[in-house]
Amino acid sequence: MKAEVTRIFGDQWSTRNGQVVPEPEDISLGNEAVEFERATVLYADLSGSTAMVDGKKWWFAAEVYKTFLSCAARLVRAEGGSITSYDGDRIMGIFVGEYQCTQAARCGLKINFAVQQIVNPALETRYSDAKYAVKQVVGIDVSNIRAARTGVRGGNDIVWVGRAANYAAKLTDLDLAQRTWITEAVYNRINDAAKFGGDQKENMWKKFKWSQHGDMTIYGSTWTWRV
Template identity: 90%
Template sequence: MALADDIKAEVTKIFKDQWSRRTGQVVPEPESISLSNEAVEFEQATVLYADLSGSTAMVDGKKWWFAAEVYKTFLHCAAKLVRAEGGSITSYDGDRIMGVFIGDYQCTRAARCGLKINFAVQKIVNPALAARYPDANYSAKQVVGIDVSSIRAARTGVRGGNDIVWVGRAANYAAKLTDLDLAQRTWITEAVYNRINDAAKFGGEPKENMWKKFKWSQHDDMTIYGSIWTWRL
């Protein structure tokens, strides 16, 4: 009963305590937020999720070390590119990575990052994979989801084992966009699309829109945009 009483008391405390809030200037580290009801607020932040598609089938059908190498190469590329575009890596979750972009041109930088991840998977990871394992009959494929909204960061967990939870539309929608299984590898909401500059919207010669408009049936047919394009590194 001691453990149950302890959990019950903490749950009651969390629901009862008032929240303290402060405006965020940088993406916080867990240690900078208390485990009490404290939140760091961002009026606008752009969240990117990059997810490796079909990883369950890969784990079921391939050797563990093959899957581990695919995970590591994909996550390495995604992490390097998030940081190169000025984003902060906020979590690794199995075969996915979450990045948060704040400040000027955050939507443009996040969208460009998604297109660069597509380039890295198609032009770097898969050629290296095919060269090392020519008989594997496997190609890595990813989906990136991006949204922008106001968002709050809070610290959750227990002492010695905790992390930051991001509360706001952008975190949820960006993650849900990675569930889409179409040809498009990078997905952005209309809110992101309306904020990216023309260089991140139009490519090729002559210029054409790199983003195709869709209705997101899982979310009340809201407008989203998907892209099959890559951005050369």
């Protein structure tokens, strides 16, 4: 371990520009990184999962995990994103390309629809006495980002280094009525169809100050997007 740590800290980094989200085997285990000038990261996280596993049967929690993650994963892929990791009760997706922010924001609204209109009705039908409803939070940010391979031979994966990965994950900690959160950088890049909804073309996003991060501007939405 000492030798490996010394090597990592001592080796020079090599970088190359990325056009598509890489697989782990596309990057060496050395100090090599794939750089994206701009990539949009989406985290979709179950809310209250700790209380659920403490208070419900294991198989009930497993079914909630599986149904939520299955719907979220399908929607990430349907919107052109790549699934980069499953982490317990959350999923991470990366969007690249010209319309990445719009695709990711729309995906967040679609996940809200899936939870409210697909997962929870099915749960209520199957377990009418459970007194439980699935809730989720989606966080989305965009920034320059780099992908590096980490771990050991036979057990490794990609780590995403950049603001978007951290901020998207942190946004899922917010506990308000809004289910989908985007940074101002994302809001400024989404098209009008992903900003305004309903017959009156209302703004689907409400402006907030993120007190945990220097009162930076973020936007939250309670809206859904039909799938």
